[in-house]
Amino acid sequence: MNGDHESGLAATKLRPPAAPTRLVQRSRLVDLLDDGVARSVALLLVSAPAGSGKSTLVAAWALERARPVAWLQVEEDDSDPASFWSSLVAAIGRCRPNVTAVVGPLVIGSQGDDRVVVPAIVNAVIDDSEPLLVVIDDYHLIDNASVHRGMERLIDLCPTQLTLVISTRVDPPFRLGRMRVRNRITEVRAQHLRFATDEATVLLGSIGRSLSPQRLDDLCSRTEGWAAGLVLAGLSMEHAADPDQFVDAFRGDDQLVAGYLTDELLDTMGAGDRRRLIETAVLDHLTGPLIDALTGSVDGTRWLADIADRNQLVICLDSTGEWFRYHHLLRDLLLLEAQRSIPERLPELHACAAGWFELRGDRHRAVVHRFAAGDIPEAIALMRVVGPDLLGRGQIRKLRSFLEQAGPAATTDTACALGWGWCEYLSSRYEPATRWLDLALEVAPPTFDPLVAAPLRINLALGGGDVATALASARLATAAGDLWQRPAELATAVGAAYTWAGMRAEAQEVLAVAISRSQAEQRLTSHVLALIYSAINDVEYGNKDAAHATAIQAVSTAESFGLAQYHGVAPAFAIRGRTAADPDSARFDVAHALQLARRATTDLGLAYVLTTCGDTLLDLADEAGGSLLIEARARIDRCVDPGIAGRYLARAESRHHLQSRTATSPTLPTNQLTDRELAVLRFLPTKLSQRDISTELYVSLNTVKTHCTAIFRKLEVNDRKSAVQAARDLHLL
Numbered sequence: 093m094n095g096d097h098e099s100g101l102a103a104t105k106l107r108p109p110a111a112p113t114r115l116v117q118r119s120r121l122v123d124l125l126d127d128g129v130a131r132s133v134a135l136l137l138v139s140a141p142a143g144s145g146k147s148t149l150v151a152a153w154a155l156e157r158a159r160p161v162a163w164l165q166v167e168e169d170d171s172d173p174a175s176f177w178s179s180l181v182a183a184i185g186r187c188r189p190n191v192t193a194v195v196g197p198l199v200i201g202s203q204g205d206d207r208v209v210v211p212a213i214v215n216a217v218i219d220d221s222e223p224l225l226v227v228i229d230d231y232h233l234i235d236n237a238s239v240h241r242g243m244e245r246l247i248d249l250c251p252t253q254l255t256l257v258i259s260t261r262v263d264p265p266f267r268l269g270r271m272r273v274r275n276r277i278t279e280v281r282a283q284h285l286r287f288a289t290d291e292a293t294v295l296l297g298s299i300g301r302s303l304s305p306q307r308l309d310d311l312c313s314r315t316e317g318w319a320a321g322l323v324l325a326g327l328s329m330e331h332a333a334d335p336d337q338f339v340d341a342f343r344g345d346d347q348l349v350a351g352y353l354t355d356e357l358l359d360t361m362g363a364g365d366r367r368r369l370i371e372t373a374v375l376d377h378l379t380g381p382l383i384d385a386l387t388g389s390v391d392g393t394r395w396l397a398d399i400a401d402r403n404q405l406v407i408c409l410d411s412t413g414e415w416f417r418y419h420h421l422l423r424d425l426l427l428l429e430a431q432r433s434i435p436e437r438l439p440e441l442h443a444c445a446a447g448w449f450e451l452r453g454d455r456h457r458a459v460v461h462r463f464a465a466g467d468i469p470e471a472i473a474l475m476r477v478v479g480p481d482l483l484g485r486g487q488i489r490k491l492r493s494f495l496e497q498a499g500p501a502a503t504t505d506t507a508c509a510l511g512w513g514w515c516e517y518l519s520s521r522y523e524p525a526t527r528w529l530d531l532a533l534e535v536a537p538p539t540f541d542p543l544v545a546a547p548l549r550i551n552l553a554l555g556g557g558d559v560a561t562a563l564a565s566a567r568l569a570t571a572a573g574d575l576w577q578r579p580a581e582l583a584t585a586v587g588a589a590y591t592w593a594g595m596r597a598e599a600q601e602v603l604a605v606a607i608s609r610s611q612a613e614q615r616l617t618s619h620v621l622a623l624i625y626s627a628i629n630d631v632e633y634g635n636k637d638a639a640h641a642t643a644i645q646a647v648s649t650a651e652s653f654g655l656a657q658y659h660g661v662a663p664a665f666a667i668r669g670r671t672a673a674d675p676d677s678a679r680f681d682v683a684h685a686l687q688l689a690r691r692a693t694t695d696l697g698l699a700y701v702l703t704t705c706g707d708t709l710l711d712l713a714d715e716a717g718g719s720l721l722i723e724a725r726a727r728i729d730r731c732v733d734p735g736i737a738g739r740y741l742a743r744a745e746s747r748h749h750l751q752s753r754t755a756t757s758p759t760l761p762t763n764q765l766t767d768r769e770l771a772v773l774r775f776l777p778t779k780l781s782q783r784d785i786s787t788e789l790y791v792s793l794n795t796v797k798t799h800c801t802a803i804f805r806k807l808e809v810n811d812r813k814s815a816v817q818a819a820r821d822l823h824l825l
Contacts, residue, residue: 101377101454104415106183108151108163108227110408115152116294121284122153125257128278129225134250135271136257137264140282142420143320146259147229147407149285154257159223160187165409166230167376169493173204174486176239180228181213187224191216198653201617203486203518206242207657210249218251231260236489240265247276287312287322295319296326303335311339320419323405368395370434373426374441374464377409378416385448386441439465446470456481463497472498476507483511488518506536513548520693522556543569543582550585554592555694557731560777560816560825562589566602575602580609580618584625591625592696592735594820599629616653617660620646624664628700631667632736640671662689663697666704675712682708686720699727700737707744721750731813733777739817764806765824772799773824777816 128136138146154161164183170176177199185192195212202208217224234240244266247256258264271277289308293300300308311325329335361369368387372378375386380393389395397413400406405419418426430438446461459478462471475494482491492515495502502508509532516525529548536542546569553562566589569575575583583606590599603622610619623646630639646664650656662685669681682705689701702724709717724741728734734741744750765773775785786796804810807818819825 101379101415101457104377104409105165105167105179106163106186107410108154108161109147109165110411110413111152111155112148112407115148116287116291118149118291121149121280122156124278124280124284125150125153129223129255131275131278132252132255133278134247134254134256134276136255136278136280137268138257138259138280138285139263140261140280140285141318142261143318143323144282144285145287145319146280146285148319149280150227150229150257150259154225154227157225159225161225161227162187163227164229166228166233168233169490171234171236171239172487172489173206173236173238173242174199174488175204175490176234176236177204177206177209177242178485178487180226181209184213184217184224184226188217188220197614197616198655200484200486201615201653201655202658203488204238205658206238206245208655210242210245211657213246214249214251217254221253223253223255225255225257227257227259229259231258231264232262234264237265247271250276285319287319292322295322299326299329299335303339307336307339320405327405365395365399369426370430371437371441373418373423373430374438374461375445376417376423378418379414382445382448386444439467443467450474459494463494468498468501472501472505472508475505475511479507479511483514488515491515503531504535506532506540509535510545510548513545513552517548517552517555520555522552525552526556543572543578547579547581547585550589554588554696557694557696557728557734558779559589559592559696559733559735561733563593563595566590566593570598570602575605576609578609580606580613580615580622583609584618584622587622587625591628592737594632594736594739594817596629596633599625603629616655617658620650620653620655620658620664621660623649624661624667627664627667628736631670632740636671639667643668643671657688659688659691660697662686662692662701663704666701666708670704670708678708678712679714695727695730696734696737699724699731699734699741702727703737703741703744707748710744710748718748718750721745721748728813732779733816734813735817735820738813742814765803769799769803769806770824772796773803773815773819776800776803776812776819777825 125136138150140146151163154163162183162185164180166176166179170179178196181192181195181199185196191213194216195209198212199209243256243258243264247266250256268277287295289305289312292308292312296303296308303311311322325339329338368383368389371387372383375382378396380391380396383392383396384390396406396416400408400413400416405422407417407419409415409417417423442461442465446458446465446467449455449458449461455474455478459471459474462468462474471494475498478494479491482488482494491511495508495512495515498505498508502512509528513525513528513532516522516528525548529545529552532545533540533542546565549565550562553559553565562585566586569578569582569586575586583602587599587603587606590596590602603626606622607619607626610616610622623642627639627642627646630636630642643664647656647661647668650658650661650664655661665681665685665688669678669685672678672681685701686705689698692698702720706717706720706724709715709720711717721741721744725745728738728741731738771789772785775788780788782796782800783793786793789796800812800815803815804812807815807822809815809818816825
């Protein structure tokens with residue numbers, strides 16, 4: 093079993109829980125929900141405290157609807173945006189398979205960016221006129237602002253055939269007042285969910301029927317109709333000598349739940365049942381074989397079905413009676429009791445659960461239990477598989493959480509250190525990302541393939557505006573001669589390095605591999621980026637028609653993938669605008685490119701878009717282009733080696749008479765640079781200062797300055813960065 097396979101435990105997340113043995117028909121609430129659907133409101137919000145009967149109500153109502161129902165049971169780690177949207181897309185995909193096929197890869201490629209995912213979901217759903225209910229249970233477990241923002245936008249864009257149902261303990265941070273004014277919401281709250289006397293009779297079964305109407309009224313009054321309080325009272329009255337006296341003494345407020353559960357439920361159970369309940373509290377999902385593995389029993393399946401039949405605080409999650417879970421209130425109590433009574437056994441129980449999941453191929457759940465067991469070495473061993481998988485799914489927040497649990501031990505493992513490097517890079521923290529990358533290689537075993545780390549090294553270098561370092565890694569990757577057999581991300585990164593270095597032939601050859609590999613692997617972001625780098629190559633070398641066609645292809649591909657709002661697509665819009673014949677189309681593309689590019693944090697990519705857009709606007713006699721070139725210069729000046737981005741800016745500045753910068757490519761014969769000048773030239777793409785270079789070459793600082801002046805003069809440039817790119821164009825570097 094694995095996390096992707098929609099069977100067994102994985103599928104329970106995408107199915108409503110089974111109806112309890114004593115299901116109370118609550119027609120007044122059903123009518124309230126049905127009315128919201130009939131009025132085509134976008135959101136049915138069921139918001140009430142724990143134990144109010146929210147999930148039971150919504151599940152029973154949804155299962156009786158004629159329209160298809162997509163169900164998502166939120167779990168604690170779904171606050172990771174990529175995890176949440178992947179799960180929601182999978183849930184919708186059970187009813188609309190095209191949504192999974194179209195939107196699923198976008199979630200991964202955008203790392204759960206709601207600006208990409210939400211429009212894609214709407215576009216995938218809107219073409220189907222059949223009504224669809226999408227239920228999200230336990231939404232209160234989400235604590236990520238971008239997920240909340242995306243959900244609110246999904247509600248805003250919700251087509252009439254789609255109804256979202258959110259069940260939660262606390263109101264989500266949506267603008268609910270705005271939704272009420274616009275008639276976009278129907279609300280079911282705690283006061284609606286309170287059980288009336290006739291409903292309590294059904295909920296309590298034989299116990300309820302044995303009480304007089306007055307006693308039932310008293311019990312409902314004391315519990316304020318709270319479902320969990322009523323269920324608790326029913327469990328307790330099974331052992332009460334005088335039910336009437338019990339009702340007089342009973343208080344059903346949540347402050348006393350733990351005490352009552354301990355005194356009236358656990359203390360009245362047989363020793364075997366009590367022990368099994370406490371030992372299995374470490375599990376968030378239960379199945380018979382897993383219970384047997386933890387407790388040493390042989391009848392876990394029968395015991396679980398029996399206790400669920402007798403106790404409504406044990407909830408069946410599927411129609412086959414294979415998977416269950418404890419009600420949140422009961423599990424909280426059981427965990428407290430386990431920590432009090434068997435603290436020394438908890439690591440052993442978690443380790444046993446981890447082993448059980450490992451044997452079934454569910455490494456994601458296994459690693460959770462390994463960390464809970466305190467078994468860091470085994471958890472790290474699992475992370476060598478789980479980490480890259482989470483990275484590939486774009487679930488960066490979840491990956492970071494696991495790495496944080498690994499603690500200092502992550503510094504001794506190459507896979508964990510690389511994971512940290514990617515987390516920091518994707519958060520635009522390049523210095524710590526570089527330190528993690530260096531550490532990963534430092535602790536790597538002799539058998540480690542350094543090309544595994546090459547995409548991170550290249551992306552880090554380009555992110556910091558250091559084309560020379562990226563180029564060195566790209567050349568090593570190409571020299572290995574097996575890019576066709578590597579993941580698409582490596583070929584795309586190598587193609588990017590060659591592109592920014594102005595090595596067109598090498599870039600196009602590698603980018604062809606990247607385009608092919610990314611199509612085969614369904615790596616949509618890599619595919620779009622490879623097209624964009626091809627367009628940059630075309631426009632840089634004056635092939636305007638090819639650049640325009642490739643930019644159009646990149647934009648249309650991005651739009652078909654739902655990636656049109658991804659900041660990495662900004663250069664495609666900028667180039668399409670730069671090469672457009674129609675001024676209005678050019679201005680539109682410039683505006684969109686700038687909007688996207690300003691979400692990025694890399695100086696190199698942003699500077700290129702600013703330069704392209706500024707150049708376009710100035711050609712259209714729009715003075716706003718000048719300020720864009722000034723902004724681009726500030727970005728370029730922060731880059732160690734900006735490659736062709738710096739050269740393009742210099743050309744644009746010269747052509748528009750903004751600064752006296754080099755605007756032409758050099759034609760210097762290679763023999764005009766002396767050997768000593770060539771030696772200095774090789775250090776110019778590095779971060780070394782002129783003083784550092786003099787130390788490396790064992791010459792004086794004045795000698796290095798003299799050589800640099802000669803290099804600039806002979807290459808017809810005014811600064812170090814321009815000299816580096818000019819030297820590349822002449823194949824001197």
